[in-house]
Amino acid sequence: MTISKQNYNPSLSIDCVIFGFDSKSLKILLVEQTKNVYKLPGSLVVKNEDLDVYAAKVLKELTGFKNVYLKQFFTFGAPNRISKAKDILWIENNYKVKVKRIISTAYYSLIKIDESNTEFYEKKHNAQWLNVAEIKELAFDHLKILKKGLETLRAELKFNPVVCFELLPEKFSLREIQDIYEAIQGISLDNRNFRKKLKSAKYIIPTKEKQKSVAHKPAILYKFDKKIYNNSFKESNLFNF
Amino acid sequence: MTISKQNYNPSLSIDCVIFGFDSKSLKILLVEQTKNVYKLPGSLVVKNEDLDVYAAKVLKELTGFKNVYLKQFFTFGAPNRISKAKDILWIENNYKVKVKRIISTAYYSLIKIDESNTEFYEKKHNAQWLNVAEIKELAFDHLKILKKGLETLRAELKFNPVVCFELLPEKFSLREIQDIYEAIQGISLDNRNFRKKLKSAKYIIPTKEKQKSVAHKPAILYKFDKKIYNNSFKESNLFNF
DNA sequence: GCAAAAGTGTTAGTTCTACACCCATGT
C-alpha cells in the first residue's frame, strides 16, 4: 500500500470497504490517515495491474488474507473528489507522485473477523475495526464510498442471502445470522419465523457442538455446506410488482 | 464522440450498453467500427469531466436524449483489454492521442425506441439497433461488457421491476411487459398469473385506448403512474434462504 | 368464417404472519 517507488498510475486508485461482523454489530476496517482521521484502505494502482487483481493484493497485504469475498461495486469519478490541499499533499507524500484528478474504483469485502490476524494489520497499518453505525466522517470522499458500499451490500444480501456466511465463522448459531440481517438491513425480524426459514434450508447443517461458557441456554452451532447450496440452488421470485 | 482535438485522458474511457425493446425482442444500439464490425458507443473521457456526467453526454450526442435511464455497472480494468494492433490504431486515429492501457467504466441505458429519433443517430453515427440474442462478436472486449451489462439488467429487473417501463412507450399493453420479462430473463411466464399480478399493481393504470389495426382482439393500453408507485412502494422480501 | 392474440376464474398447495411460553446455563 505505501510501498513507494512503485510505478503508480497517478490518476487511478482502488479503495476497499472491508466489512466484518463481531457477533453483534457490523464493523468496517479503517486505517488512520492522520491523528483521529480515518480512511478506507486503498492505493493508487500500479501501472499494468489488473484492477480486480490489484484490489485483492491490497486486501491481502492489509489483512493477510487471500480468497476472501471481494467485489467491485462502483467507480467514483467526480473531477473534484480529491481537492482539499491536505488530501492532495498526503497522497503526494505517500506515493511520491504528482497527482491531479484521481478516479477510484471501489470494492467491498466480507471478512470473518475472528479468523483474521488482528495483530498483524493493527500494528503494521494502524488499522482498526470500527462500528459502521458510528462512523460520521472519513478522509477524502470515503464516507460517500462507504455509504454506497453499504447500500450495495444490502442489495446483495437480499438477492443472494448466503453471502452472510462470508461474515460468519465456520461454526455459528442461527441467532448470529439473524443479527447480521438485522445489522445490515437495519430492521428487526420475528425470531420464530426467521429460524423456521433457516431450518428449512438444507445447506445450513447442525453440528454436535454448542456455545460454551454463556450465561444462558447455549445455542447449537451450525455450518454452511456450500456444495449442497450449489446443487439446491433455487432462483428467487422473478418479479414483485 | 469522435469530436477530436478535445483534451482526452488517454487511459480512461466510458462505454454504453444501450438497451431498447421493439415490442418483441431486446435490442442494443451499436455503432459500426469497421465494415461489419460493431462496437458499443463510447468515448475516451475528456479531462476533468465527471464520469457519470460524461456518459450522459455521450449518450445524448448519440441518441439526442436527455433524462434517460443510465446506470454505471462495472469498470473493466484488465491491462490487456485493448491489445490488438487494429484496435489501438483505430483509437489513435479517432482521438489523435497515444494510448497504452485504457480502463473503461461501463454504463447501461434503457431507451424507449419509438421515441428516439432513429434517423438522427443512424445517419450521423452509423448506429443500428441489433437483436441482443443474435450478437456473437464485437470489437475490443465489448462482447464481455455487453454480457455483464445484460446480467446486471437481469438482476436489476428482479430487484426493481419497474425499470421495464423505461423500455416501454408511454402507453403499452400488459402483454408487452410480459414480453420484456421473457426476453430479458430468458424464461416463459404463465400469462394468466402474470396478468393477475400486474393488475394488482395500482400504479399500472388502464387508459381508454386500445391497440389499432391489429388482426386480432386489440389490447387495452395502460400507463405507468410514477407518483402512485413512489407512494405505494413496497420492499420486496428481505430474504430467500 | 377463420386466424390470431387478448382476456378471464377457480382450486389446491405453499408460504407468510402474528404471537407467548418453557429451557439450559452461569452466577
Place this chain on the structure above:
DNA sequence: ACATGGGTGTAGAACTAACACTTTTGC
C-alpha cells in the same frame, strides 16, 4: 433462585401454480 438469551407450534391470511375456453378484431 434468578437473569439471560435459546428454542419451539399453531391458525388464519396471502400468495403461487396449474390449467382451457371465449372474445374481438382484420382479412
